[in-house]
Amino acid sequence: MRVLVQKFGGTSLATSEAREHVLKHITRELADGYRLVVVVSAMGRKGDPYATDTLLDLAAANGNALPAREKDLLMCCGEIISAATLCSLLEAKGISSTVLTGAQAGFRTDAHFGSARILDVVPDRIFKEFEDKSVVIVTGFQGESASGDFTTLGRGGSDTSATALGAALHAEIVDIYTDVNGILTADPRLVEDAKPLAYVSYAEICNMAHQGAKVIHPRAVEIAMQAGVPVRVRSTFSDEKGTLVANPEGFKDVQAGVVDRFVTGIAYVGNVTQIMVESGEGSYKLQLQVFKAMAENDISVDFINVTPTGVVYTVFDYEADRAADKLRELGLSPKILTGCAKVSVIGGGINGVPGIMAKIVEALAEKDIQILQSADSNTTIWVLVHKEDMVQALRALHKKFELHI
Numbered sequence: 001m002r003v004l005v006q007k008f009g010g011t012s013l014a015t016s017e018a019r020e021h022v023l024k025h026i027t028r029e030l031a032d033g034y035r036l037v038v039v040v041s042a043m044g045r046k047g048d049p050y051a052t053d054t055l056l057d058l059a060a061a062n063g064n065a066l067p068a069r070e071k072d073l074l075m076c077c078g079e080i081i082s083a084a085t086l087c088s089l090l091e092a093k094g095i096s097s098t099v100l101t102g103a104q105a106g107f108r109t110d111a112h113f114g115s116a117r118i119l120d121v122v123p124d125r126i127f128k129e130f131e132d133k134s135v136v137i138v139t140g141f142q143g144e145s146a147s148g149d150f151t152t153l154g155r156g157g158s159d160t161s162a163t164a165l166g167a168a169l170h171a172e173i174v175d176i177y178t179d180v181n182g183i184l185t186a187d188p189r190l191v192e193d194a195k196p197l198a199y200v201s202y203a204e205i206c207n208m209a210h211q212g213a214k215v216i217h218p219r220a221v222e223i224a225m226q227a228g229v230p231v232r233v234r235s236t237f238s239d240e241k242g243t244l245v246a247n248p249e250g251f252k253d254v255q256a257g258v259v260d261r262f263v264t265g266i267a268y269v270g271n272v273t274q275i276m277v278e279s280g281e282g283s284y285k286l287q288l289q290v291f292k293a294m295a296e297n298d299i300s301v302d303f304i305n306v307t308p309t310g311v312v313y314t315v316f317d318y319e320a321d322r323a324a325d326k327l328r329e330l331g332l333s334p335k336i337l338t339g340c341a342k343v344s345v346i347g348g349g350i351n352g353v354p355g356i357m358a359k360i361v362e363a364l365a366e367k368d369i370q371i372l373q374s375a376d377s378n379t380t381i382w383v384l385v386h387k388e389d390m391v392q393a394l395r396a397l398h399k400k401f402e403l404h405i
Contacts, residue, residue: 004172005166006038007177008039009178009236010043011179013086014044025175026090027093042077042081050078050081072149083139087099096133096135099138105123105138110145111147112151115152156220160223166224167224172230174229178234181240182235195404197265198244200244201246204265207344207380248348262349270387271387272303274314274373277311278309290327291311294323300316312373324336343390345360345383346379350379357374363396370385
């Protein structure tokens with residue numbers, strides 16, 4: 001049995017015209033001999049009648065006192081409506097289909113309502129349905145706890161559902177359909193000459209997703225990477241193949257030489273604040289004080305540099321005041337720099353290649369852009385800049401590494 005998993009996001013299901021494109025993608029793959037698992041999100045975005053955020057607004061309007069368990073029940077409704085709607089359209093076209101909730105599809109999770117983690121996927125029911133159904137529609141974003149309660153997987157949960165099912169079903173590929181035609185070298189809203197990528201490695205797209213590219217959720221990529229399941233990011237509104245995400249040896253249809261590129265793309269995270277806490281030489285107690293205070297108050301930290309004389313890190317702007325207050329309560333004197341942005345240069349070919357950082361510094365210096373902080377990993381180099389310099393930095397780095405060509 002050849003199994004293919006398709007995931008359709010909210011914009012792909014929001015209108016009757018969009019749903020016609022969804023039907024076209026389904027019928028094409030059925031004609032190619034696949035049995036399909038179609039994972040759906042809630043229809044539309046905030047403000048649309050059945051979107052998840054719209055459902056949450058219902059609870060907020062009533063005092064926002066809905067308990068976490070019951071809030072997950074509410075949030076599961078959007079995907080169920082999407083799935084039933086798509087099933088009715090398929091049946092009207094004579095395509096045999098059925099709907100399974102996340103629980104019925106085999107998703108077993110912990111009981112952390114709102115951001116549950118998948119413990120196991122047991123897809124026996126899906127295989128049984130394939131005995132007389134061509135398409136099994138699964139509500140994304142949801143599972144079931146050991147006590148039988150509905151749970152939701154948090155933001156990006158439908159992507160995660162799709163790749164987890166791809167792994168459990170040993171699918172040939174997982175297609176993630178969105179409103180853009182694959183993954184680009186940069187955000188096209190900010191970098192006009194951003195180019196589509198024919199492929200990226202798992203490691204590269206994980207870093208791109210973590211650094212602000214919102215085409216696919218990093219949790220979903222990590223699951224696909226562990227299972228070795230190829231993923232394609234495609235547009236619902238086009239027949240183009242989009243971007244293939246796989247191990248480099250899986251890129252069989254890519255032109256010769258492209259695999260040797262150093263830099264794949266430029267990403268960014270805006271609205272961050274830099275916090276610097278200094279101390280005397282060898283004062284290791286300060287390092288523990290700072291990060292323990294952040295952890296105990298559920299403040300997420302990023303872009304961390306630790307030295308013998310202090311620490312530097314970033315938090316999101318909305319957490320900056322609270323973070324600074326907690327440090328002052330400890331008798332510390334943090335230096336706070338608001339209005340920053342984290343710009344990332346990402347590429348599987350960066351590691352061990354001389355001159356990458358020199359090019360980054362050169363590109364930014366040519367535009368008189370100050371680097372406030374930097375760090376690196378095997379596939380990414382990060383620089384912190386003033387937010388007002390962010391767009392110019394993205395464009396300068398995109399051009400310097402010739403990603404527009």
